Amino acid sequence: MRFILRQREIVADEWTYLGEVLAADAPLIVSLAELRAEPRWRARPGRLGVRIPPTARVEELLEELPRLELIAVEFPSPGDGRGYSQGRLLRERCRFRGELRAVGAGVKQDQVFLLSRCGFDAIELAPGEDLEAARRALSRYSVAYQPGAAGVALAAQRFPTT
């Protein structure tokens, strides 16, 4: 059983990645390449999610969004910041309202505050990372200068959005 952070709580992950043991209608996450190659994933009953690489142009996902309940954004290393832009764009420009999950070797406790501010409401830590420490790290800062995702409660914030 995999545990993740969702909405700031530690929960069991009901989603399954392609290749993991899978019930017929279990919530399923496929890669973007799989999703595009195989129409059957879209036709399958049950909830569907997609895992996108840092190179994916999220604007090109617009047509798929109504079918998707989850987007897992891949962070291959802590230093690769492309996923932060993907997250914000999915929330702000594509108006994606499903679960936005950060996943990959780059997802560590020292990244989770920024991730949550970019609209990620689910954090799947890299293997071996301390989930409880990551949960606490969501509250490392009580203030911020920039506007950010509504899910992060701040005591003070400087520049409002338009």
Place this chain on the structure above:
Amino acid sequence: MYRYDQLDQAFVEERVAEFRDQTRRHLAGELPEEEFRPLRLRNGLYLQRHAPMLRIAIPYGLLSSAQLRKLADIARRYDRGFGHFTTRQNLQLNWPTLADVPDILAELATVQMHAIQTSGNCVRNVTADHLAGIAPDEVDDPRPYCEIVRQWATLHPEFTYLPRKFKIAISGSPEDRAATEVHDIGLHLRRDATGTVGFAVRVGGGLGRAPVIGSLIREWLPLAELLGYLEAILRVYNREGRRDNIHKARIKVLVRSLGAERFREAVEAEWLAGRAHVPRLTPAEVERMRAFFRPQPYEALADLDVTAGREARFAAWYRYNTRPHRMSGYRAVFVSLKAHGTNPGDATSAQMEAIAALAERVSFGLVRVTHSQNLLLADVAQRELHALWHELERHGLAMPNIGTLTDLIACPGLDFCSLANAGTLGVARDIQRRFDDLDYLYDLGNIEIKMSGCMNACGHHHVGHIGILGVDKHGEEWYQISLGGSANGFTALAEVIGPSVPRHEVAATIARLVEVYRRLRTEEERFIDTVRRVGLGPFREAAYALHPQAA
């Protein structure tokens, strides 16, 4: 100057707590070096040749006396009693220990300072003209906008893990004293016909391995759009910039590969598409920031004949180390950190304390760090100058050489930096010894020497009238010399004159180059003007005429 409010203070204190925990985890073996590294870099901490190096942020180079005293105190207690001021207006300590750094940062936070984002692949300290607010030619004071950009860039949720470091400079005067054209983003303040303030925006300038002058992508950006437009540039860069090769990861490479026009189109499209979600700069917020940088409560004073009847040495100091002020009866005073026999940009704790006291006495308690690695007391009444000169002399801070050949810029080089190929500080001493005759220096006039110990160009050698670059040849230090660079108003990149020369030949080669200038100059020409007029030919010939060992 800017004063922290509760938000700023809470932020730096939470940042210290975060770094204390990260350092603890690292020292306990829970956080391996490769994961700790990007975190410590974003708090200014390098692991260097001899010890860690801590780079403390001095936003746009502005310090209060209390802050300078704290820096002196930290340098004395946690280091060896001195610090090094950099071309990007920061302060580097070379000998702190890793375990002490959280305490140092906590002490900095008590005087509204930090070391956040002075390193790492993120937006770095925003720099500005050291004469901001007092220059007679100024369009508008850049510092309120620098502070706005500093805050916007601080722990930006989207742009903290960029492909590479990112430097922004803002200039408020037609004469660009902030080298904005060689920054990742250079903002140049302008006023339109109605007096409204806006920015010209340049992107993709930089030094390093492949020096390039930034491309003008917008002639006029309204002030209210500043943060939205910066976000658009950063977003295009964050998504499209190369991450596969550290040497091709700066935004200048992206601008070049797309072409300035396509890059501009991408930014404009992103800007228009993202406008609903960018941080907004309200007029009230701009006014709040501007209020921190109002002119000082100057007295109504007339200009004095300051040097009449005074010592020749004082007159020389006045001429070289002070600058006009927009208020009559005042001057801006350089505190020279270029005394011969010292390392360029270094100040001892005792000197820092003396300067802090002098600033309180004669310059409204404020000190500025200049791009040229000196300090500046910006608002000194002319009647105070003679006494101030005596005090600065007493502390070894009145070397009357500002703007001359020995006011040279140098990175710390091999003595401290793990990247360097060459002992720049030793070469600086050679040059100081060779050009120790002030009358000769004055005859040579304005010459800017800029020296870097490696290709990373921290000493900005590409934009020196004379550039010196340390290179490694089979384990030996050699130096490549270039001519014709400039970062002031008319930005130009220097051209290498020929083969590099061994360490012991550098000062002699420079001596031959300046002799060519003395021979060929016309009455009013500065060194750089002669180089531009006659080209490199005569200089090249003279440089290599006498030392066949160059290779």
